[in-house]
Amino acid sequence: MEKVWPAPNVTSEFINAYNFEIFNVASACKSLIKCRPLMLTVIGCYLLSVVISHRAMKSARPMELRSSLLIWNTLLAIMSAIGFIRTFPEPFHIITQQPSGVYKAICTYEFHNYATGFWALISVISKIVELGDTAFIIFRKQKLIFLHWYHHTTVILLTWFGYEAYDPVFRCFVPMNYFIHAWMYTYYALKSQKISVPSVVSMAITATQITQMFVGAGLSIYSLHILMNTNDLCHRPLRNVFLGLFIFGSYFVLFLNYFFHAYFRPSKKTTSKIVKTN
Template sequence: MAEVNPFSLSGTQYSQHWPSLVSPDYWLNKGFILATGQPKAAWRWAPGTTFLSTQRAVLTGVVLYLTMVFGGQMIMKKVAKPIRMKRVTQLHNLTLTLISGFLLLAFLEQCLPVWRDKGFFFTICGAESWTQPMEVIYYLNYLTKWLEFIDTILLVLKKKRLEFLHYYHHSLTMVLCFEELLGRVSVAWIICSINLFVHVIMYYYYFLASCGKKVWWKEIVTTLQIAQFVVDLGLCYFCLYTHITFHAVVSLPSVGADCRGTRLAAYYGCVLLSSYLLLFVQFFIKTYIKEEKGGYLGFRPMNYDDLKAKKPVEQKVEKTE
């Protein structure tokens, strides 16, 4: 979208906006000092140098991931019993719940003060809204997409059937986060924040399920995912339209401003998120909307499993009568 300009490092020392005990920025800085011996403000995203920052690395990751999906399924067909790694699954789901919550708070700590002082439009389009503290969080969020590949490994080992939506979403979301880093798309912060909010709920649901808990609100997770993409697409198309109309040769209705980020990243995000919305709606209809008479539309009642177990018996009685 708009031409990418280097961000200013002025004021990065003021990136901690909350008290130290509850400030993600404070703890991130402590983590950087412990791991690298340097403060967080010294870190830079450098394509070709930073870990997993090249297109070759991303492409290799996608190819290896898909190879693991299809190759792993072929191998597991020859294995007599599923490999259930209950403790690993629990730890994985709980870890991603906590990481997602931490990164969500990190985004909010940086963006809410800017939203308050300069307005919402500046946070999603402003050329100076992409800052070094934000770039750190974007990069960490990008790394979590690699960590989420473990979801698929665990499902393959359990010999679970994988929907196309599962591996399509996992692989290309990692690519999307990489493109957002390359393109420095300002609106990405709210897309990432909503996604992290949904992931807190989703991975907590998975954690409870892996602990053997009966959780009735699976439909709510899918509904939140669909709502997420509706909001994301509204923002993405608005920002892309704002950019196009700002640079249009002919006069078009516009807000008279530009949006930061590369056009390639904007196009990729709009197309990919549109496909996600269609696939998740299709999944919702297939999974939760019952076609038979008397079925449930949308959320099932809490005693749905009991009702479902009784239904075949009731139908059999009707036939014998």
């Protein structure tokens, strides 16, 4: 039986969709399914290019790229801020104003608006665009850690598979991610111009990243409970639940380890202590 995708609302009491945000949900999901091999190829090429370019830069001078970094980080910060403004009203309204709000926000399409679905799709596409973060690290000859490229590749899988199924949990994950990115890219835009930012800011952003991973794992555990132990309807595919549990769980452990080593273990001074993730 062919999957039936929901038809979101154009207008609602918490947010109204603009004309450019109204789109064919089923067509978008089917396009992602059709382009899955291309997505996997992009990930493979990304990993290969990381290895090749990292070796090639060993004998090269580090590049400054200050102007490019300012433009790159500023545009991503603005996009993330707009994405948060457009996606936050829906889960906030459902969780705070509706009975069984957490369940409805995670497992159902009730009160769903086109604006949320559109900016969730933009979020998926942006995960590929943000692979450019790694290029700046390599060309500037900064330290490229495992957490950085592991997060970049796995979050593409997580969001891509999620949108293929039009997973309702996206309405919770996307605004969290946009919120953190708005502050993270603003931080990096300032740092690229050598503007002094208090260390407590970077510490707060990293702590918020860890919180996001904890919440993501928690949503997966809650979804698994609904699917396995109750008779309540949940539109989340079991594959996505297990994938989310594994990926968010691994993020939580890796980010917590990074947080400890960056802020509480004596080490050489670094340019920044925030892991630039997407």
